[in-house]
Amino acid sequence: MQFTFHSNASSSNLEIDGDLYKYLIKARRHKVGDIIPFRNLNDNFIYYYELSFIDRKKADFKLKSNEEKVVENSKKLHLGWCMVDPKTVEKVIASLNELGVDKITFIYCEYSQKNFKINIEKLEKILINSSSQCGRSSIIKLEICNSLKEFLKQNPDSFMLDFSLNHIDTKIDEVKTLVIGCEGGFSKNERKGFLDEKVVGFNSNLILRSETAVVSVSSKILV
Numbered sequence: 001m002q003f004t005f006h007s008n009a010s011s012s013n014l015e016i017d018g019d020l021y022k023y024l025i026k027a028r029r030h031k032v033g034d035i036i037p038f039r040n041l042n043d044n045f046i047y048y049y050e051l052s053f054i055d056r057k058k059a060d061f062k063l064k065s066n067e068e069k070v071v072e073n074s075k076k077l078h079l080g081w082c083m084v085d086p087k088t089v090e091k092v093i094a095s096l097n098e099l100g101v102d103k104i105t106f107i108y109c110e111y112s113q114k115n116f117k118i119n120i121e122k123l124e125k126i127l128i129n130s131s132s133q134c135g136r137s138s139i140i141k142l143e144i145c146n147s148l149k150e151f152l153k154q155n156p157d158s159f160m161l162d163f164s165l166n167h168i169d170t171k172i173d174e175v176k177t178l179v180i181g182c183e184g185g186f187s188k189n190e191r192k193g194f195l196d197e198k199v200v201g202f203n204s205n206l207i208l209r210s211e212t213a214v215v216s217v218s219s220k221i222l223v
Contacts, residue, residue, distance in 0.1 A: 002037070002135035005128045009038035009047045010066070017058040024051075025059055035064060041128065044070045044137055071137045073100025075222050080105050080151050080158060080179035082186075083112035084210050086119060092211045093123055094130040096140060099215075100222045103141040107151050111184030118144060148179065148190050160194045161217055162186060164201035171200050172221050180214045 004024065006014055016024065024030050034051045038061075046069050049061035079096070081089075083106050096104070106118050120142050127139035145151045152158060158177040161168070162185070168175070178200075191199075202208070208216065 001132050003039045003046060003132055004036060005041060005132055006038050007040055007042075009040040009049075010043070010045065010063075012063050014038070014049055014061040014063075015058055016061070021057065021059055025054060036061070039132075039137065041131065041137070041139060044068050069137065071135050073102075073222055075100065076102045076176060077218060077221050078103040078105070078155070078177040079214065079218070080107050080145070080148075080155065080177065081214060082107050082109035082148070082180065082182040082210070083116050083118070084182050085113075086116060088211050089118065089123065090126060092215055093140070094126055095215055096218055097127050097130040097136065098134045099218045100136070101140050101218055103143070105143040105145050105151060105155075107145045107148055107179070109148050109182055110187040110190060112182045118142075120144075148186075148193065151179070152193050158194075158198070160186070160191070160199045161213060162191070162199050162201055164196075164199045166197065166200045167203045168200045168217060168220055169203065175200070175221055178217065178221075180210060180217065183210055 008014060024036065030036060030051055032051055032054060035048050036051060038047045038049055045066045047066045048064050050064050051059060052062045053060040079101055081104055108114065123142060124139065131139050155177045158179050159171065159175050160179045162181070202216070
């Protein structure tokens with residue numbers, strides 16, 4: 001782990017218990033006097049705390065120093081991901097966080113199943129753990145949008161990932177916001193919302209699952 005998350009990191013004292021206590025004290029076997037880096041993921045600082053006290057269920061830390069340290073991808077990518085099964089999102093969102101995706105807006109497209117509900121709180125826990133491991137100083141920002149039409153009003157310069165002779169490799173520097181379809185793809189009406197030059201595709205004839213497409217295209221643009 002590159003750091004430990006605590007929402008109160010920056011305060012002069014921290015008290016931990018529960019799962020975090022079990023992880024730091026029981027699993028990592030930290031002892032009194034150890035210096036441990038924390039982030040609150042609301043600012044760009046790492047806070048270094050000294051473990052000052054341990055009992056059977058909790059531990060106390062004292063702030064020793066802090067350091068501003070921004071660890072982010074130099075490129076920004078906003079994904080408009082048409083709603084898929086939340087379990088699918090949970091499988092790949094840590095990878096997207098590690099790649100440096102800045103923001104994901106989950107869109108209820110015409111072929112999305114309307115009964116799918118994204119649990120933002122659960123995803124943020126996954127993202128916090130991901131950033132703690134990869135060292136990223138933030139997590140992906142998450143939003144939900146009711147339709148692709150509404151999303152395009154808010155993000156008029158968006159590109160669409162679909163079958164196209166415009167290969168994504170030739171547009172990497174232009175793509176800042178990209179819409180990825182759900183398992184059923186896009187409807188004819190949704191495709192009409194994009195000019196031909198705003199539709200990009202892979203140099204492949206294979207049909208990719210939504211989660212494969214979203215990780216693959218993010219890798220091409222960001223890494």
